[in-house]
Amino acid sequence: MFDQLRAFHRPSSVAAALRLFASERRAGGRGRFVAGGTDLVVQGDRSLRFLVDLTRLPLRYVKKRGRGWAIGATSTLSDLEHAPALAGLAGGILAEAAGTAGSRQIRTMGTAGGNLANASPASDLAPPLLVLDARLVLAGRGGRRTVPLERFFRGVNRTVLDGGLLVEIVIPPPPAPRGGRGGAAWSFQKLGRLASDIAVVNAAAGVAVDAGGRCTWARIALGAVAPTPMRARRAEAALVGKPFTRAAADAAAAQAAGETRPVTDVRGTAAYRREMSRVLVARALGECLEQLGRPW
Amino acid sequence: MSDLVIHLRVNGEPRRWTVAPGDLLLDVLRREGYWGVKRGCETGECGACAVLLDGEPVNSCLMFAAQAEGRGLTTIEGIAERDRLDPIQEAFLEHGGVQCGYCTPAMVLCAKALLERSAHPTEAEVREALGGVFCRCTGYKKPVEAVLAAASTGRGGRAPVRAAAARPSRAAARARKEAGR
Numbered sequence: 001m002f003d004q005l006r007a008f009h010r011p012s013s014v015a016a017a018l019r020l021f022a023s024e025r026r027a028g029g030r031g032r033f034v035a036g037g038t039d040l041v042v043q044g045d046r047s048l049r050f051l052v053d054l055t056r057l058p059l060r061y062v063k064k065r066g067r068g069w070a071i072g073a074t075s076t077l078s079d080l081e082h083a084p085a086l087a088g089l090a091g092g093i094l095a096e097a098a099g100t101a102g103s104r105q106i107r108t109m110g111t112a113g114g115n116l117a118n119a120s121p122a123s124d125l126a127p128p129l130l131v132l133d134a135r136l137v138l139a140g141r142g143g144r145r146t147v148p149l150e151r152f153f154r155g156v157n158r159t160v161l162d163g164g165l166l167v168e169i170v171i172p173p174p175p176a177p178r179g180g181r182g183g184a185a186w187s188f189q190k191l192g193r194l195a196s197d198i199a200v201v202n203a204a205a206g207v208a209v210d211a212g213g214r215c216t217w218a219r220i221a222l223g224a225v226a227p228t229p230m231r232a233r234r235a236e237a238a239l240v241g242k243p244f245t246r247a248a249a250d251a252a253a254a255q256a257a258g259e260t261r262p263v264t265d266v267r268g269t270a271a272y273r274r275e276m277s278r279v280l281v282a283r284a285l286g287e288c289l290e291q292l293g294r295p296w
Numbered sequence: 297m298s299d300l301v302i303h304l305r306v307n308g309e310p311r312r313w314t315v316a317p318g319d320l321l322l323d324v325l326r327r328e329g330y331w332g333v334k335r336g337c338e339t340g341e342c343g344a345c346a347v348l349l350d351g352e353p354v355n356s357c358l359m360f361a362a363q364a365e366g367r368g369l370t371t372i373e374g375i376a377e378r379d380r381l382d383p384i385q386e387a388f389l390e391h392g393g394v395q396c397g398y399c400t401p402a403m404v405l406c407a408k409a410l411l412e413r414s415a416h417p418t419e420a421e422v423r424e425a426l427g428g429v430f431c432r433c434t435g436y437k438k439p440v441e442a443v444l445a446a447a448s449t450g451r452g453g454r455a456p457v458r459a460a461a462a463r464p465s466r467a468a469a470r471a472r473k474e475a476g477r
Binding site: 001002003004005006007008010034036037038041042050051053055078102103104105106108109194196 | 298300316317318319320338339340343346349352353354355357358359360362363365406409424425427428429
């Protein structure tokens with residue numbers, strides 16, 4: 001399928017990978033970085049002339065860093081699923097999302113960086129990472145910069161990377177219960193024909209409340225319902241400052257569904273996706289209510 | 297086009313292959329005579345081409361051969377010891393886990409990876425481990441029974457590569473969550 005490829009580079013450092021990519025591009029060829037290959041091979045782009053393999057770079061790690069977390073871009077989905085460092089992060093929603101991304105074989109191969117850099121609207125890691133205010137470290141010929149995940153996506157299969165490389169996902173410390181009496185709760189939801197399918201809709205939510213049950217912070221993110229993974233900012237804003245109740249959750253879910261811009265494709269119609277957005281956000285916020293466990 | 301020379305181990309044996317930049321692992325394995333690796337959908341969905349890469353299952357149709365440099369592969373040809381089948385293979389025979397046989401090598405390998413990691417998996421974990429291999433003959437009941445039987449007789453795996461306790465089961469948690477809906 002890839003007979004037209006004339007070079008497969010296997011660098012062992014980020015600098016070498018960037019250098020190889022730049023010099024191949026100057027020579028006029030079209031190429032890609034490749035790690036797990038689970039998206040790239042399936043896309044079967046016959047115009048590719050070179051590949052730069054990332055699996056030898058020292059970017060396979062999942063660890064605590066200070067009060068936050070750092071995930072190397074070539075960590076596999078399976079690494080995230082099983083990483084002890086992620087079990088305690090946000091109720092484990094990131095590990096849970098990684099565990100739903102394809103079959104066991106796909107998760108052994110596919111990487112965290114690839115799941116984002118491929119910029120599929122249905123990325124399973126994107127909603128939990130948006131909820132966690134994740135930032136991405138990008139390396140280019142000019143050096144490194146950090147961008148919020150939300151600003152990384154430009155459209156379907158389009159990112160701000162331009163011959164640059166996603167090297168690390170940084171997760172800041174999520175909101176902690178204040179004064180010991182409030183709480184924070186999290187949920188990841190996915191709708192597919194089977195758990196391991198590409199999502200028809202996926203969603204994640206995070207809510208923090210004070211001791212009186214008033215919402216102090218909220219994040220709601222959705223996938224597969226817009227050209228890029230998205231946050232439902234108006235729904236988030238509707239929750240903050242008010243008592244976090246079932247009624248408030250249902251209203252926010254309806255609001256979030258209104259913020260989506262879904263398309264009709266083989267996995268579902270736009271109308272179905274919009275309605276399922278409401279259902280998944282309601283479930284996600286419902287799980288948060290349950291975890292907080294107090295009738296206000 | 298510049299061919300690459302790669303060194304790897306297949307079923308414990310050192311191999312030196314010359315591959316083209318665009319060669320996929322599936323094509324090279326079959327070219328080299330590992331016909332137990334089956335060509336199915338070639339889009340990573342059916343799992344018939346699964347092999348173990350350093351003990352973990354991958355779909356060889358999605359991996360570039362050049363990425364196998366320095367790694368260890370296990371195919372179905374490598375899991376019997378001379379004339380003695382692997383206990384998982386025995387269990388597939390005993391429990392009627394084989395019909396046309398096309399998906400069987402991948403199922404056995406995925407089961408093997410599971411049992412090496414977790415000697416006594418739950419049924420949900422077995423189903424999750426086999427979930428990336430499609431059977432189009434009849435289904436999964438007998439393969440699942442076979443894997444559970446191999447596990448219950450303690451014949452499934454060798455020494456676990458990693459302590460089971462270090463890998464909390466997401467599959468089981470997900471199964472509980474699905475059941476609760």
